Amino acid sequence: MKKTEKILAEHPFFEGLASNLLKTIASCATNVSYTAGQVIYHEGDMADQFLLILDGKVAIEIFSAERGSLIIKTVGSGEVLGWSWLFPPYLRRFDARALKKTSAIALDGKVLREKAEADHRLGYELLKRFSNVVVDRLKATSLQLLDIYGKHA
């Protein structure tokens, strides 16, 4: 447990989090790894965990029948994958696929949700951090939408 706590504490996502909260989170943590090309989740799957990427690269994709899969973002070491576990209906909104061998810490979303309801301080800390992720993702998506390198830049 101690080792997991240490890894969590060092991950940029949990920077500054109080150690007792880290302990709680660590109790929901497991180590996971994916091989290159392995699907991590599909859109519509139950969102019951989120990943802290330690090493590797994951592609977040949208699938359309005519165009196939389009990668809209890659996340790597030091970043977080998956925020749908925090917001109802707790279903994945995108696909995720490991592009190369990826190691991560998986955190049990369902359990964390219950603990967050019980301890609002934990809830607030998680929400603060995940809102940031969503905001960053939104901003990046807007920029990508604007197609700034395109003809009508």
Add this chain to the structure above:
Amino acid sequence: MVKYPLKVNDEAVLEPEGFQQLLAILKKYGYQTVGPRIRDSAIVLDELDSIYDLPVGWKDTQDAGTYHLEKSGAPDLFGYTLGPHSWKKYLHPSDLLLWRAKSTNNGFEIISERHNAPKYAFLGVRACELNAIALFDKVFETADFYDPIYKSGRKKVFIVAVNCTRPGGTCFCASMNTGPKAKFGFDIALTEVQGLRKHYFIAQVGSINGIKILSEITYRKAEEEEINLARGVLEDAAAHMGRSLDTSDLKSIFYENFEHHHWDKVAEGCLTCGNCTMVCPTCFCYNVEDSNSIDGEHAERRRKWDSCFTQEFSYIHGGVLRSSAKSQYRQWLTHKLSTGLDQFGTFGCVGCGRCITWCPVGIDITEAAKTILAETDSANRGNHNSVKGLIKESPHEKD
């Protein structure tokens, strides 16, 4: 009359006959004299052969969006101020062929054009216009480049300035420190004194060339009383300008009030017709147009006056940067009163008032500036969304 030798800055007296001779001597030395004439109910700049071509006895009444001429009842040659033309008509022609090109077997060839502007004598240049010409000299010769077409035409020009004895309804040269008295940049400067039983010109010598021309016409030494009379008329003119503008803090219009909500108000009604840029003696922007013949055998490049009040002016791939009337008006005004100062060391505006007269909706640059400035005081500084720049003290160009 005793002829006495003239030096630069000397003042002599010309009777009207002497003035007649002036035109003849200029012609003798190969100058094409251009100056004020009446055409289409306005005083424009055009070729002059004799003093009778001038608008003798005419005066103009100017106000925001209005201009009309009427007989003054007095025989003065220069009893009016400015019309819609300025000397950029000759120094910076509105439509100029830069070069031609022709298609060849393996590409194309540029045929350079010999730009041989006529040797002009500008007759009737006002003090504000001397400042405008001086600004053009700065625009077209920088530390890195010069425009050879402008330069070659400019150095041939002989300037006979005329001091304004009757200030115009939209004039504010006194505020801009550019007039009404001509202080530099002329070969000869004339002050017309006309009244009961007298009509003469005080001619101030401005250059060696001026001496050369004057030495061939009839003049006499100016009496002190005559000089004082002329001086008095000019001082009176300075005190009766149609408009005024406090220039002490004009830079803040751009640097501190760029996003001020009052711009919507001052630009309200602006049609972006561009009249102001056409009549403004300091507007220098031009467009470069490439074209080719239908068969592709020949191509040419022309230079034409352009205006910042068009959609094309600020077009960059994908869109127009300044599309609204407000942004275009703001660009023009801040260039004249604020940023021009940073670029050239003097205001872009010389206070001639043409833009006020010839604006079809009567927008007044002095009023617009005052409206924006009214919001800038020490309490308000930094409260608006400002464009904080390197605010230097506004230097007034000392002539």
Add this chain to the structure above:
Amino acid sequence: MKATTKDVSMTIPHLVQRFTKETHDTFTLELVPPAGNTEFSFNAGQFNMLYLYGVGEVPISISGDPDDGSKIVHTVRAYGAVTSRMMALTKEDWIGIRGPFGNHWPIEKFTGYDILLAAGGIGVAPLRPVLYYILSQREKYGRVTLLYGERTPVDLIYRSQIEKWRGRFDLEIFVTVDSARERWRGDVGVVTTLIPKARIDPANTLALLCGPEMMMYYTIKELSKEGVSDDRMYISMERNMKCGCGFCGHCQVGPKFVCRDGPVFLFKEFKHLFWKREM
């Protein structure tokens, strides 16, 4: 710089020695001056006005090696009327050149610093001469990093050159695209996402930014967050240009003539003019 006696309005026909298609809308021209003309010399960051006979003239950054005076290299993206027509050029065609104009990235002053080049889209083309220059005097600079963001993988230019440069141990290159098909193995995300990866030392880094204004705007924000100060960032601006030498007035941003006071600006000196609506 002293007043040049060259007539800056005269365009000089140059021969297209080589035409390389980079992508579906981007191409590189290698031009040589007519016989008897002196070698072309320029500084990284400058541009030429390129004239397509009978069609028009456009300002295009020079993207070759400043040390190689035997040819003039321009990488062009077809954005408008003239550049789209230029795509039909081939070897042995002729293009008119006026220039070079503008100021340059003052890299000769950057010795001893870590250099971060942030390129967005075709913005990589005006930065390539910087890289050539630095690599020719590599020992004078600290860490050198290139961040390059493009629309999609098919829009990436200089691919083989970048792949070759990637092999060097004294240069780090990070590439990202805004979106990609599933076969892409690289990063996907806006170019600012590369900044944390570059692990810059803000105290010793000079950043050179080139790309669409929006890209530069967000890159400046991210770099500022990393601790890079305004006087350590340089940008390259673009505006409508007709003369290229400060006479026609079109390229003005406030008091600055982009063709003459720029296109390279120290961000600290341009900050009050940057990203102001309808300036």
